[in-house]
Amino acid sequence: MERPIRVLVAKPGLDGHDRGAKVIARALREAGMEVIYTGLRQTPEQIVEAAIQEDVDVVALSILSGAHNTLFPKITKLLKERGVDDVLVIGGGVIPEEDIPFLKEHGIAEIFTPGTPTSAVIEYIKQHVKRAVEK
Amino acid sequence: MNNLEELLVRGDKRAIARAITYAENYEEKAKEIIKKLYKRSGSAYIIGITGPPGVGKSTLTDKLVKNLIEKGNKIGVIAIDPTSPFTGGSILGDRIRMQDLSLHPNVYIRSMGTRGHLGGLSKGTYMATRILDIAGMDYVFIETVGVGQSEIDIVKIADTVVMVLAPGLGDDVQAIKAGIMEIGEIFVVNKSDREGSDKTVVELNMMLDLDDTKDWRPPVVKTIAYENKGINELIDKIFAHREYLIASGNLEKKRNQRLRMEIIETVKNKLMNNVFEKIQQKDFDFKLQEVIDKKIDPYTFADELYRDIFNKNL
Numbered sequence: 001m002e003r004p005i006r007v008l009v010a011k012p013g014l015d016g017h018d019r020g021a022k023v024i025a026r027a028l029r030e031a032g033m034e035v036i037y038t039g040l041r042q043t044p045e046q047i048v049e050a051a052i053q054e055d056v057d058v059v060a061l062s063i064l065s066g067a068h069n070t071l072f073p074k075i076t077k078l079l080k081e082r083g084v085d086d087v088l089v090i091g092g093g094v095i096p097e098e099d100i101p102f103l104k105e106h107g108i109a110e111i112f113t114p115g116t117p118t119s120a121v122i123e124y125i126k127q128h129v130k131r132a133v134e135k
Numbered sequence: 136m137n138n139l140e141e142l143l144v145r146g147d148k149r150a151i152a153r154a155i156t157y158a159e160n161y162e163e164k165a166k167e168i169i170k171k172l173y174k175r176s177g178s179a180y181i182i183g184i185t186g187p188p189g190v191g192k193s194t195l196t197d198k199l200v201k202n203l204i205e206k207g208n209k210i211g212v213i214a215i216d217p218t219s220p221f222t223g224g225s226i227l228g229d230r231i232r233m234q235d236l237s238l239h240p241n242v243y244i245r246s247m248g249t250r251g252h253l254g255g256l257s258k259g260t261y262m263a264t265r266i267l268d269i270a271g272m273d274y275v276f277i278e279t280v281g282v283g284q285s286e287i288d289i290v291k292i293a294d295t296v297v298m299v300l301a302p303g304l305g306d307d308v309q310a311i312k313a314g315i316m317e318i319g320e321i322f323v324v325n326k327s328d329r330e331g332s333d334k335t336v337v338e339l340n341m342m343l344d345l346d347d348t349k350d351w352r353p354p355v356v357k358t359i360a361y362e363n364k365g366i367n368e369l370i371d372k373i374f375a376h377r378e379y380l381i382a383s384g385n386l387e388k389k390r391n392q393r394l395r396m397e398i399i400e401t402v403k404n405k406l407m408n409n410v411f412e413k414i415q416q417k418d419f420d421f422k423l424q425e426v427i428d429k430k431i432d433p434y435t436f437a438d439e440l441y442r443d444i445f446n447k448n449l
Binding site for chain 1: 148219223228
């Protein structure tokens with residue numbers, strides 16, 4: 001029996017724009033995933049704790065404030081510290097090309113910049129989820 | 136005990152999370168855990184929070200949990216949202232209202248999709264509740280999906296059912312009284328700073344007075360969850376209901392009834408899975424076409440299927 005992929009869609013940092021996150025959340029739901037949406041202005045600690053308690057397969061981070069180079073690696077570091085190694089972490093938002101290699105080095109599997117079709121995100125998640133979806 | 140079980144008993148949140156994942160996917164592993172640790176369950180008090188969509192169930196749950204952790208309790212929350220019957224996907228948003236609780240060491244919150252289960256709960260709720268009980272929670276809150284008229288499964292699983300309403304339901308109270316209104320053991324009129332709250336309270340009281348057959352008369356409590364108003368009073372009523380249940384012997388009755396349900400539901404689920412597996416093996420679609428073409432009727436087909444699966448007549 002198949003189980004749905006569980007995704008935490010989280011917005012770290014202080015920007016108050018969650019339209020992108022909501023569009024993604026909706027698209028993932030349409031693709032049959034269970035999306036846990038936690039709302040605006042989450043600290044890295046809150047995001048990691050939610051990811052653990054919800055036992056998600058994917059953490060999808062959305063950020064527009066420009067603080068991605070600080071916040072994204074903090075989240076992957078905290079996950080690592082808690083021994084969580086089977087969660088796929090991806091990011092999206094207004095992120096300059098030149099920052100992407102740095103983020104990937106720090107455990108963000110993929111970065112989706114504005115204009116990415118939601119289907120590309122869905123496809124990426126389906127192919128890269130670390131835990132078996134078939135039981 | 137294996138590692139996961141040891142951690143679970145100690146209340147480790149990752150262990151709880153993984154065990155509940157097994158439960159909601161209905162994996163054998165969840166059953167194995169419960170089989171081994173069943174004796175440790177039974178100490179959690181289970182509170183159901185239900186009511187129509189948008190009345191403030193999540194915010195109210197947030198405040199109730201905050202109140203109870205201040206008294207030194209450990210709390211588990213299961214928040215259920217609907218799964219789309221078309222895509223199988225869902226957006227689970229109850230955590231938004233419980234953000235500050237995420238980091239509290241004595242609170243565990245889990246969002247669940249209904250995954251095709253009707254009745255306002257998800258299929259894994261029974262097992263998930265038991266897992267939280269085993270993990271040492273003093274209270275387990277189950278927040279149902281926004282209910283309409285028939286999502287009353289919460290009554291089968293909760294010790295105390297809190298029915299949350301909001302002003303403005305007006306005559307609708309009349310319309311829904313036969314369905315979900317019968318299951319409330321405590322009624323809450325939330326958002327009671329809004330116009331019409333007194334009228335709603337009066338209408339509820341009138342309706343509740345009509346039924347004098349029960350020895351517990353559900354109280355009606357006004358709250359403004361967002362401002363943390365009325366929460367103490369609501370907690371008092373929950374405690375009072377618990378006292379009543381214990382004193383009257385009804386808690387034991389309720390819990391025995393729940394066990395009965397849990398067993399039957401488990402067999403039913405297993406049976407359903409079996410049936411679906413076997414139906415897939417059979418050439419269902421081919422036969423369906425015969426029904427569509429009116430070569431046979433649907434009931435004869437159903438009888439045949441049943442006979443094939445169970446080797447006896449329906």
